[in-house]
Amino acid sequence: MTVEIIPCTKTMAAEIRGVDLSQPVDDDSAATLLEAWHKYVLLLFRDQKMTDQQLKNSAAWLGKTSQIAMPVDRRGDDDIEIQKVSNIRDKAGKPIGALGDGEMWFHHDNSFTEAPDKATWLYAVELPSTGGNTLFGNCYESYEALPKELKKEIEGRKVLQVYDFTIREKPRRNELADVPHYWQPVVVQHPVTGRKALYLDRLMTAAIDGGSDAESDELLGQLFPYIERIDYEHEWQLGDYVIWDNRCSVHARRDFPADERRLLKRGKVEGDPLLSAKIAAA
Ligand SMILES: [Fe+2]
Structure with missing residues (x-):
């Protein structure tokens, strides 16, 4: 397959065309994706159609899937590789996911652990009519x-x-x-x-x-x-898949109407303990 790389802004993010993440990524394409990911910090793949099983393999070109640390009672289900980021509730009024409502401040995922996940991906399944953009800082x-x-x-x-x-x-x-x-x-x-x-x-x-x-x-x-800088603002479309480097970026979420449904699926890739610039340079 021919991989096309289209930068989104001057400082961050690139859209990738010509890759179907539901299928295994060949070695050449994997090397291209990896190089682009390190250069642009975030990659966007549009119009992806993936089952949960395919999603679980979607970042295999980058590393090993990380297991979700959040307690089951706070996140709606017990899948240890895919988390639902959602404000939707089931018929009994129980949330089907977690982290689902409103605005969220800039942060690095899992920064409070010894070896934070190096990457996080989000996949858009259901979206509100407006709002809920994800903001990224380099x-x-x-x-x-x-x-x-x-x-x-x-x-x-x-x-x-x-x-x-x-x-x-x-x-x-x-x-x-x-x-x-x-x-x-x-x-x-x-x-x-x-x-x-x-x-x-x-x-x-x-x-x-x-x-x-x-x-x-x-x-x-x-x-x-x-x-707290916005190098790239992602306006979600159904089927969008975004994967970013947690070691050199932060992300935040804009507010969206509380009475509209939003569901993104999220997974992560295992990381190592972070290196201090001073020690690494010594
Ligand atoms: Fe996050």
Whole structure:
């Protein structure tokens, strides 16, 4: 098959044509996809038609499918490879999925675990008439945009990533006993491209190390705006399949009408512990 690569914006995302992800991807095409994915951070495939079984193999060119960590009682079903991102409820009023309503702030998926998933894919099954766009920020660009002094100030430091899916207020460093959390490098060196990416977000970053809570809050307040950039806004069409690199991008969701149905299927690809740019460069 001939693979066509069409960049979406100047800084991020490319649409791929000529690939049917419901079928196994041959070696040459896989190499092309992988190179494009590392270059553009996000790939879009339109008009895909996939069963759940085909979806489970759709990112085999990139790595091993990751198992879903979210507890079954919070996500509607017990499939460990595909999660439904949806606001739809069944006849008994029980949600068929999770993470389904309204706006969502910029974040990296699974950043509160030791080895966050390297990729996430989303596949559009049912869409509202308007809204619900997914926004993507390129974190290489975020790092590049930092003033020299800020780059120096955060070099080699770590950020506390927390999430428990129920807490609205982020816990302080001495309140973590029951909260999934992990200290990640605030500047990540990408293991393939070697490029530096800023790694933090307003949804899950509770602190930066090396100072008091007040100093941490102050510094994070300076850093957050750099990560909240829209390099690519995806307006969903049925059959769209989007797959992005969690190590060098963040994503967010725009609001959509609460009384309209939306269903996306989501899966992830296993990753390794993140590399600190300082250590990697030593
Ligand atoms: Fe997410």
